[in-house]
Amino acid sequence: MDxxxxxxxxxxxxxxxTNTTSIMPIDLSRVKSILCVxxxxxxxxxxxxxxxxxxxxxxxxEYQFQIDxxxxxxxxxxxxxxxxxxxxxxxxxxxxKPYRIGSFVGGFHRYEIEKALRSANIDVTNTHFLTNxxxxxxxxxxxxxxMNPGTWIIGRSMGAGVGSSKxxxxxxxxxxxxxxxxSNVGKLLRNFxxxxxxxxxxxxxxxxxY
Numbered sequence: 001m002d003x004x005x006x007x008x009x010x011x012x013x014x015x016x017x018t019n020t021t022s023i024m025p026i027d028l029s030r031v032k033s034i035l036c037v038x039x040x041x042x043x044x045x046x047x048x049x050x051x052x053x054x055x056x057x058x059x060x061x062e063y064q065f066q067i068d069x070x071x072x073x074x075x076x077x078x079x080x081x082x083x084x085x086x087x088x089x090x091x092x093x094x095x096x097k098p099y100r101i102g103s104f105v106g107g108f109h110r111y112e113i114e115k116a117l118r119s120a121n122i123d124v125t126n127t128h129f130l131t132n133x134x135x136x137x138x139x140x141x142x143x144x145x146x147m148n149p150g151t152w153i154i155g156r157s158m159g160a161g162v163g164s165s166k167x168x169x170x171x172x173x174x175x176x177x178x179x180x181x182x183s184n185v186g187k188l189l190r191n192f193x194x195x196x197x198x199x200x201x202x203x204x205x206x207x208x209x210y
Contacts, residue, residue, distance in 0.1 A: 004032075004121055005197045005210070013038075013177075013187035022175040022189050028210055030165040030196040033120035034065070036154040036175060041186035055151040055190075057082055057132040059183040065156050068171040072156065073112070076176075081106045082132060083180070105130045109154075116155025120194040165196060 011022040024034070037055035044052040062076040082105055105113075110127050117124050131150030154177065158166040177189070198209040 001199045001201075003197045003199060005195055007193040007195065009191045009193065011189040011191065013189060015186040016184050018179045018181055018183070020175075020177045020179070020189075022177065022191065024173040024175065024191050024193070026168045026173050026193050027170065028193065028195045029167045029169050030198075030210070031158045031168050031193060032165045032196065033116045033158055033194040034156045034173070035116055035120065035192040035194065036177075037151065037190040037192070038154070038177070039188050039190060041188055055153045057152045058185065058187060059083060059180040061178045061180055063154055063175065063177040066172065066174040066176065067156075067166075067168070068173075077106075077108050077112060079106060079109060082109070105152075112157075113153060113155045115157040119157040119159045 007026075007028070009024050009026070011020075011024075013020050013022075022036075038058055038060070039054065040051040040056055040058060042051060043049050057079075060079045060082075062078050062080070064076045065072045105127070110130065113130065114124060114127055117127075129150050130152060132152060154175070158168075175189075175191070195210065200207045200209065
């Protein structure tokens with residue numbers, strides 16, 4: 001009997017480090033998807049924020065995986081289009097046009113997330129939950145407190161199609177995630193490895209293969 005399982009591997013990213021390398025010792029034989037959730041390490045115990053749980057953009061610029069010594073995808077996934085610019089203050093209010101840069105998640109990034117979620121048996125109908133979680137629109141560029149619904153994640157599908165998986169036993173898995181210089185906040189990268197465990201029941205007892 002096959003059971004879908006989730007394994008969590010955490011990587012800490014110090015404040016001020018812009019080029020990050022997160023090594024994930026996965027060592028599992030049937031990996032379906034990798035979901036990475038960057039969280040802020042400020043005000044994690046505050047009742048009015050979701051910093052400890054919600055994934056945040058935190059001014060990331062690009063990312064790319066290296067799996068079994070191969071760069072995947074073959075080009076870096078750009079994230080700068082998702083950055084919020086300074087809000088233009090008018091005498092009456094702040095202008096927040098719905099089509100301005102920073103209002104939407106990048107197309108390539110959204111495509112990679114949808115593939116990763118579907119490989120993890122999460123049958124999403126849309127990805128509207130992806131958001132940069134700005135807490136204060138007047139200081140968007142330097143505000144790292146999650147106070148709105150939604151989350152921001154990075155993902156990679158490990159299967160070539162429905163029901164497929166990848167053997168990562170003895171193979172390296174690294175995430176290169178870069179940030180802007182103004183992203184001076186400590187981060188905790190929560191990496192969720194979605195994989196399949198097989199339970200076999202026989203005359204000799206119960207065996208679990210992973």
